[in-house]
Amino acid sequence: MSNETRTPVEPAAQPVVRCSGLRKRYGKRTAVENVSLEVSRGEIVGLLGPNGAGKTTVIKMMLGLVTPDAGEALLLGRPAGDPAARARVGYLPELFRYQPWLSAAEVLSLHVKLARADVSAQERQECLELVGLGQRVRDRVGGFSKGMQQRLGLAVALVARPEFVILDEPTSALDPLGRADVRDIVLELKSRQVAVLLNSHLIGEVERVCDRVVILDRGNVAAAGSLAELLGQRELRLHLTGVTPAATARLAETTVLDHTGDWITVALPADDDAIVPALISDLAGLGVQIHAVEPGRITLEERLLGILRKADQ
Amino acid sequence: MSTVLTITGLTLREASRRRVMLALGILTVLLLALSAWGFSRLAAESGGTMTSGEARLTASILLNLVMFGFSLIAALGTAFLTGPTLAGETESGIALTVLARPVRRSAFLLGKWLGLVTFGGGFVVLAGLAQCLVVWLTVGYWPPNPAGALALLAAQTTVLLTLAVLLSTAISPMASGVVAVGLFGTTWVAGVVGGLGASLGNEAIARIGTLSRIFLPTDGLWRGAMHAFQDPSALMQFGDGDGEAFPFLGAAPLTPAYLVWVAVWVAMLWSLAALSFSRKDL
Ligand SMILES: Nc1ncnc2c1ncn2[C@@H]1O[C@H](COP(=O)(O)OP(=O)(O)OP(=O)(O)O)[C@@H](O)[C@H]1O
Numbered sequence: 001m002s003n004e005t006r007t008p009v010e011p012a013a014q015p016v017v018r019c020s021g022l023r024k025r026y027g028k029r030t031a032v033e034n035v036s037l038e039v040s041r042g043e044i045v046g047l048l049g050p051n052g053a054g055k056t057t058v059i060k061m062m063l064g065l066v067t068p069d070a071g072e073a074l075l076l077g078r079p080a081g082d083p084a085a086r087a088r089v090g091y092l093p094e095l096f097r098y099q100p101w102l103s104a105a106e107v108l109s110l111h112v113k114l115a116r117a118d119v120s121a122q123e124r125q126e127c128l129e130l131v132g133l134g135q136r137v138r139d140r141v142g143g144f145s146k147g148m149q150q151r152l153g154l155a156v157a158l159v160a161r162p163e164f165v166i167l168d169e170p171t172s173a174l175d176p177l178g179r180a181d182v183r184d185i186v187l188e189l190k191s192r193q194v195a196v197l198l199n200s201h202l203i204g205e206v207e208r209v210c211d212r213v214v215i216l217d218r219g220n221v222a223a224a225g226s227l228a229e230l231l232g233q234r235e236l237r238l239h240l241t242g243v244t245p246a247a248t249a250r251l252a253e254t255t256v257l258d259h260t261g262d263w264i265t266v267a268l269p270a271d272d273d274a275i276v277p278a279l280i281s282d283l284a285g286l287g288v289q290i291h292a293v294e295p296g297r298i299t300l301e302e303r304l305l306g307i308l309r310k311a312d313q
Numbered sequence: 314m315s316t317v318l319t320i321t322g323l324t325l326r327e328a329s330r331r332r333v334m335l336a337l338g339i340l341t342v343l344l345l346a347l348s349a350w351g352f353s354r355l356a357a358e359s360g361g362t363m364t365s366g367e368a369r370l371t372a373s374i375l376l377n378l379v380m381f382g383f384s385l386i387a388a389l390g391t392a393f394l395t396g397p398t399l400a401g402e403t404e405s406g407i408a409l410t411v412l413a414r415p416v417r418r419s420a421f422l423l424g425k426w427l428g429l430v431t432f433g434g435g436f437v438v439l440a441g442l443a444q445c446l447v448v449w450l451t452v453g454y455w456p457p458n459p460a461g462a463l464a465l466l467a468a469q470t471t472v473l474l475t476l477a478v479l480l481s482t483a484i485s486p487m488a489s490g491v492v493a494v495g496l497f498g499t500t501w502v503a504g505v506v507g508g509l510g511a512s513l514g515n516e517a518i519a520r521i522g523t524l525s526r527i528f529l530p531t532d533g534l535w536r537g538a539m540h541a542f543q544d545p546s547a548l549m550q551f552g553d554g555d556g557e558a559f560p561f562l563g564a565a566p567l568t569p570a571y572l573v574w575v576a577v578w579v580a581m582l583w584s585l586a587a588l589s590f591s592r593k594d595l
Pocket residue numbers: 026029030031032049050051052053054055056057058094594
C-alpha cells in the first residue's frame with residue numbers, strides 16, 4: 001500500500017539490516033544498552049563478544065522476536081516488527097530445536113510454506129544434502145543427535161532463498177568437518193550476494209570468513225570495523241641477548257607488548273615499512289646480539305582480548 | 314489465512330503423532346463399552362425396553378453422567394495439550410524459528426487455537442454421538458436435542474481451551490494446565506452449590522452458581538447440554554425446584570443472551586491472549 005509512495009531506494013545501497021540505538025532491559029538487568037550496527041548486501045559481518053554481552057538479544061530484536069525498549073531495527077528496509085520484513089531472512093537460533101515429531105523433510109517443507117517461497121522438493125533435498133543430512137531425510141527429528149539438529153537448523157535457515165542469513169553460533173555443536181562445511185556455505189552465500197551475520201565464539205572462523213567485525217561488550221559496541229582496520233597493528237618477535245640500558249630505552253620507543261626472558265614482542269604501526277630495518281640496525285649498533293627476528297600479525301583473538309581487557313579496567 | 318491453516322494442520326499432526334488421538338480413542342472405547350454394559354444391564358433389570366417415566370429418568374441421568382466423563386476427558390485433554398503446544402514451544406525454542414518467518418503472532422495463535430478447537434470439539438462430538446447411539450441401541454432412549462447438546466459440549470471445550478491458551482501465553486506450560494483444570498472444577502462445584510442454594514431458596518448461595526457461570530461459562534454450557542440430553546419429563550419426577558439441586562440434570566435450556574455472552578467471553582479472552590502473546594519476548 002504505502003510501498004508505492006515510498007521513495008525507491010537503490011537496492012545495493014540499502015543495508016539488509018540497520019539497527020540504531022537498540023536497548024533492552026530484562027527487569028533490572030540491562031541486556032543491551034546502546035547498539036547500532038549495519039550489514040550491507042552481500043557482506044559477511046561477524047558478531048563477537050563475551051558471554052552475556054547481548055549478542056543474541058540484538059539478533060532477536062532484529063528479527064522482531066524481542067521488542068526493544070528503545071531504538072529501532074530496519075530489516076530489509078522494513079521495521080523489524082513487520083512480519084513481511086522477515087520474508088527473505090534465514091535464521092539459525094543459538095538454542096536450536098525443531099518439532100521432534102516431524103521428519104527433516106517435513107520441517108523444511110513447513111518452513112518453505114511459512115516463508116511462502118516456491119522451493120521444489122528437489123531443492124529441499126539438495127539443501128539437506130548440503131548440510132550432510134541427505135541420508136536422514138525421512139527420519140524423525142526427535143531421533144537426531146545435537147549436531148544433526150544444528151545441521152537441520154542450518155538447512156532451515158538456507159532453504160527459503162534468503163537475502164540475509166543470521167547464524168547465532170552455528171557451529172557450537174558441530175564436528176570439525178561440519179565447521180569447515182559451514183565456512184564453505186558462508187563463503188558460497190557471499191558469492192551469491194547473500195548477506196550473513198555470524199555470531200560465534202570461534203574467532204578463527206570469524207577471521208577467515210568475515211569482511212567486518214562488530215564487537216559487543218556489556219550491551220555496547222566496543223569496536224567495529226573491517227578486519228584490516230581492527231588488525232591494522234602488526235607485531236615483531238625478537239630474540240635478543242646482551243640488552244644494554246640504551247637498547248632497552250630504544251625498544252621503549254616502540255610499543256612493547258610482551259617481554260619474557262630473551263623474547264620481546266613489539267607492536268608496529270601498519271603503514272610504516274621503514275620501522276623494522278631502523279629498529280634492527282639501531283639495536284645492532286647498540287651491541288645487542290640478535291638471534292631471531294620473527295614477523296607476526298596480531299590475531300583477531302589477541303585484538304579481541306585486548307579490547308575486552310581494556311574495557312575491564 | 315494460509316499461515317493459520319498451516320499452523321492448524323501442524324497442531325493436529327502433533328496431536329496424532331504424539332499418540333494423543335490414540336490414547337483418547339482407547340479411553341473412549343473403554344468408556345463406551347462400560348456404559349453399553351451398564352445400560353444393557355439396566356434394560357435387563359427393568360425387563361426389555363424402558364418406557365416408564367422412572368426408567369427414562371434413570372437413562373437420562375446415566376447418559377448425563379457418562380457425558381460428564383467425556384466432557385471431563387476433553388477438558389483435561391485440551392487443557393493439558395495447550396500448555397505444551399503453546400507455552401512449551403516458546404519455552405523450548407521450537408517457536409523461535411517458526412515466528413522468525415513472515416508470520417504474524419496472532420495468526421500463529423489463531424492457528425494453534427483452531428487446531429485445538431477442532432481436536433477437542435471433534436472429540437466430544439464424535440464420542441458423544443457414539444454414546445447416544447449406544448444408549449439408543451441398548452435401552453431405546455434418544456435425547457430430545459442431540460445436535461444442540463453436542464454443540465454445547467464442543468462450546469464448553471472451546472471455552473476451557475481458550476482460557477488455557479490465554480494462561481499459557483502468560484505462565485509456564487504446567488501451571489497453565491493446572492490452573493485451567495482447577496478453575497473448571499471450581500465452577501462445576503460452584504454450580505452444584507448454587508443449585509442447592511436455589512432449591513433451598515437461599516438467594517446468596519444460588520448467586521454463587523450464577524456468578525461462576527458468568528465468570529467461566531463451562532458449567533453454564535454443561536447444564537445447557539445436560540438439559541438437551543435428558544428426557545423432558547425427567548425434571549418432573551423431582552419435586553418443584555429439587556431438580557436444580559441434582560448435579561446430573563439440567564434445570565433449564567440456555568437463554569440466547571447467555572450464548573451471546575459465551576461468544577463475547579471467548580472473543581474477549583482470545584484477544585487478550587493475542588495481545589499478551591504478541592508482546593512476549595521469545
Ligand atoms: N529472557 C531473558 N530474561 C532475562 N534476562 C535475559 C534474557 N535474555 C537475555 N538476558 C540477559 O541479557 C544479557 C545478554 O544475554 P544474551 O543472550 O544476549 O548474551 P550473548 O551475548 O548472546 O551471550 P552468549 O555468548 O553466552 O550467547 C545476559 O545478561 C542475560 O542474562
